[in-house]
Amino acid sequence: xxxxxxxxxxxxxxxxxxxxxxxxxxxxxxxxxxxxxxxxxxxxxxxxxxxxxxxxxxxxxxxxxxxxxxxxxxxxxxxxxxxxxxxxxxxxxxxxxxxxxxxxxxxxxxxxxxxxxxxxxxxxxxxxxxxxxxxxxxxxxxxxxxxxxxxxxxxxxxxxxxxxxxxxxxxxxxxxxxxxxxxxxxxxxxxxxxxxxxxxxxxxxxxxxxxxxxxxxxxxxxxxxxxxxxxxxxxxxxxxxxxxxxxxxxxxxxxxxxxxxxxxxxxxxxxxxxxxxxxxxxxxxxxxxxxxxxxxxxxxxxxxxxxxxxxxxxxxxxxxxxxxxxxxxxxxxxxxxxxxxxxxxxxxxxxxxxxxxxxxxxxxxxxxxxxxxxxxxxxxxxxxxxxxxxxxxxxxxxxxxxxxxxxxxxxxxxxxxxxxxxxxxxxxxxxxxxxxxxxxxxxxxxxxxxxxxxxxxxxxxxxxxxxxxxxxxxxxxxxxxxxxxxxxxxxxxxxxxxxxxxxxxxxxxxxxxxxxxxxxxxxxxxxxxxxxxxxxxxxxxxxxxxxxxxxxxxxxxxxxxxxxxxxxxxxxxxxxxxxxxxxxxxxxxxxxxxxxxxxxxxxxxxxxxxxxxxxxxxxxxxxxxxxxxxxxxxxxxxxxxxxxxxxxxxxxxxxxxxxxxxxxxxxxxxxxxxxxxxxxxxx
Numbered sequence: 259x260x261x262x263x264x265x266x267x268x269x270x271x272x273x274x275x276x277x278x279x280x281x282x283x284x285x286x287x288x289x290x291x292x293x294x295x296x297x298x299x300x301x302x303x304x305x306x307x308x309x310x311x312x313x314x315x316x317x318x319x320x321x322x323x324x325x326x327x328x329x330x331x332x333x334x335x336x337x338x339x340x341x342x343x344x345x346x347x348x349x350x351x352x353x354x355x356x357x358x359x360x361x362x363x364x365x366x367x368x369x370x371x372x373x374x375x376x377x378x379x380x381x382x383x384x385x386x387x388x389x390x391x392x393x394x395x396x397x398x399x400x401x402x403x404x405x406x407x408x409x410x411x412x413x414x415x416x417x418x419x420x421x422x423x424x425x426x427x428x429x430x431x432x433x434x435x436x437x438x439x440x441x442x443x444x445x446x447x448x449x450x451x452x453x454x455x456x457x458x459x460x461x462x463x464x465x466x467x468x469x470x471x472x473x474x475x476x477x478x479x480x481x482x483x484x485x486x487x488x489x490x491x492x493x494x495x496x497x498x499x500x501x502x503x504x505x506x507x508x509x510x511x512x513x514x515x516x517x518x519x520x521x522x523x524x525x526x527x528x529x530x531x532x533x534x535x536x537x538x539x540x541x542x543x544x545x546x547x548x549x550x551x552x553x554x555x556x557x558x559x560x561x562x563x564x565x566x567x568x569x570x571x572x573x574x575x576x577x578x579x580x581x582x583x584x585x586x587x588x589x590x591x592x593x594x595x596x597x598x599x600x601x602x603x604x605x606x607x608x609x610x611x612x613x614x615x616x617x618x619x620x621x622x623x624x625x626x627x628x629x630x631x632x633x634x635x636x637x638x639x640x641x642x643x644x645x646x647x648x649x650x651x652x653x654x655x656x657x658x659x660x661x662x663x664x665x666x667x668x669x670x671x672x673x674x675x676x677x678x679x680x681x682x683x684x685x686x687x688x689x690x691x692x693x694x695x696x697x698x699x700x701x702x703x704x705x706x707x708x709x710x711x712x713x714x715x716x717x718x719x720x721x722x723x724x725x726x727x728x729x730x731x732x733x734x735x736x737x738x739x740x741x742x743x744x745x746x747x748x749x750x751x752x753x754x755x756x757x758x759x760x761x762x763x764x765x766x767x768x769x770x771x772x773x774x775x776x777x778x779x780x781x782x783x784x785x786x787x788x789x790x791x792x793x794x795x796x797x798x799x800x801x802x803x804x805x806x807x808x809x810x811x812x813x814x815x816x817x818x819x820x821x822x823x824x825x826x827x828x829x830x831x832x833x834x835x836x837x838x839x840x841x842x843x844x845x846x847x848x849x850x851x852x853x854x855x856x857x858x859x860x861x862x863x864x865x866x867x868x869x870x871x872x873x874x875x876x877x878x879x880x881x882x883x884x885x886x887x888x889x890x891x892x893x894x895x896x897x898x899x900x901x902x903x904x905x906x907x908x909x910x911x912x913x914x915x916x917x918x919x920x921x922x923x924x925x926x927x928x929x930x931x932x933x934x935x936x937x938x939x940x941x
Contacts, residue, residue: 343404377535388448421489433520442501559587606710720786747851869894877911
């Protein structure tokens with residue numbers, strides 16, 4: 259017979275377990291209402307009360323904590339690097355179309371392949387501008403998650419995915435997929451516009467650079483090595499398909515989305531429609547196009563899929579994309595606004611760059627108030643003046659451009675704008691050098707030039723000093739704490755902690771980042787020096803030929819021009835830089851502080867299909883352009899800025915610009931980002 263003490267202990271344990279299970283189910287229920295149905299029943303405060311009660315019980319009884327508890331979303335330790343994760347079935351990219359005729363051609367091919375004379379049922383979904391991921395559930399529990407990668411192998415981001423509250427750690431027991439033993443769910447990680455704006459305000463307050471757009475913010479958040487950082491970002495998820503399913507099946511794409519929704523997986527059913535034939539597709543495509551500014555998240559087109567899953571299987575795939583689906587992209591986003599004034603900024607090399615300051619306007623879900631005008635020639639060509647009403651456009655590029663002036667709205671007393679002959683910051687003479695489009699301030703001590711020099715020096719492609727953002731750089735220069743890049747390595751915690759919006763912990767983190775940057779590849783070190791005309795490509799060519807910045811500093815111009823790709827202007831610029839005593843002294847102080855450049859890259863691959871080719875990029879891709887450029891150069895190719903008959907490949911990302919049309923006209927090979935990675939031999 260069991261003693262009374264044992265009975266009391268058992269009752270207490272059962273009560274605790276029951277209370278914890280009740281709280282977990284309740285929290286999952288409210289997560290489903292909030293993230294899937296967008297229909298919350300309780301306030302944030304009440305939700306937090308439930309969550310904290312569960313945390314309290316789990317802290318008191320850690321032996322009862324389960325892996326699928328809502329409290330177990332944030333990993334405790336940061337990762338050193340992302341492991342690779344293989345996709346059991348390829349995560350393919352979609353082919354893009356841009357015109358109605360391309361849509362009718364797609365529909366004709368589908369009907370011909372299926373042998374169907376009448377309209378084909380299609381599902382038309384919004385095309386989210388996010389980051390593609392795959393979630394793998396086994397026996398209803400989330401066991402792993404990976405990015406698309408090259409379609410075959412991606413990055414294992416399981417720890418980060420677990421922090422996203424929109425993604426359930428365990429599936430609900432509802433719907434046709436309730437008994438699946440294995441389910442691979444594919445969809446997009448993205449960020450609401452409101453959350454994106456809030457994140458950028460926080461980064462601005464912290465002196466960190468802003469993200470360019472919600473997609474970049476989402477991509478940067480999901481690839482954090484520290485899951486606690488990802489947890490602080492308000493990421494969302496919407497499913498659009500599956501990989502493998504074991505133990506259940508669906509007959510149509512629409513049934514599939516509804517089934518995922520019932521499991522607690524968010525799917526964008528509200529804006530998805532079943533369409534019959536091309537005309538029906540166009541009606542919903544136009545509806546989505548009109549809605550795109552009103553939606554809480556960014557979309558850049560519609561995705562058209564054959565609804566029948568059996569027909570999808572029958573149609574099969576091409577090498578990089580399914581035959582049964584296509585992305586019909588929207589036209590570039592344009593808006594009309596007025597130029598309030600034109601400001602002239604000064605870059606690190608002294609270049610004077612005109613920028614239009616405009617009445618704020620929403621363009622593709624992003625508030626825009628500035629647009630670069632490039633140089634005087636561009637201003638004259640478009641006849642852009644202060645006070646003009648202009649049409650601006652975002653078409654894949656982060657920085658908007660002025661498309662045209664609405665001259666019919668021009669005020670009578672307007673006059674052409676001329677970039678001044680003197681630096682707007684230091685007042686020194688600004689000259690236009692022969693053969694160059696821009697004017698330059700020639701004063702090397704100009705405060706504006708110094709700030710831009712430091713910003714370049716600490717940037718990701720140079721010394722990569724994390725945490726040293728633009729506002730902090732401006733403080734350091736304005737307070738006279740930094741007079742050249744070397745001064746950064748002589749800062750201490752007390753000095754940094756005394757600055758605005760800095761505390762001892764953030765100062766310590768920055769000192770650690772500065773110390774880490776001392777180990778840098780020689781080409782990045784040379785690039786960081788900010789030598790005029792020496793970009794990342796030129797720096798790499800010089801280091802590959804001469805080994806170190808010290809050796810290059812001793813070369814004459816005619817020796818430098820022996821390097822393929824180094825012309826007389828670049829050579830002369832390098833010689834002039836190292837002939838300046840202040841530059842030599844600055845480099846010596848960098849070395850004395852412990853900066854130790856090393857050559858850590860190998861020769862260009864002889865096996866890559868990009869060797870000897872010229873590659874041009876257009877639109878947004880999932881990796882930074884600087885990284886893509888390095889991939890091309892490492893493969894033995896070069897990157898061009900514009901499409902010409904000498905271009906071998908045009909890599910097309912999201913929202914491609916006018917380069918795509920020019921490539922088609924010239925017959926240049928157009929490839930996707932995934933095809934580019936394959937050519938570059940990136941796994």
